[in-house]
Amino acid sequence: MSQQSRPRTNAGKSRRRQNRSKICHCCGADVMFCWQCRCGFSMCQSCMYENQWGMTCNGITWECPDCGAQNGYGNQ
């Protein structure tokens, strides 16, 4: 069988999407997911977990330590 060389269609095209990971404002970690406030504050899940006792009183919303806004869990 004749071996065809594969056309390199993606050669010049950069497949790199702007995959910006998030920086936790609490521990400074570079994480995939952060809880974010509208003011720009973000906190990673482990920090949220650690500080949950001080961030939320009902488990439904968490209070941003920066601006004091209430943010809902799961509702980004």
Ligand SMILES: [Zn+2]
């Ligand atoms: Zn963190």
Ligand SMILES: [Zn+2]
């Ligand atoms: Zn905030």
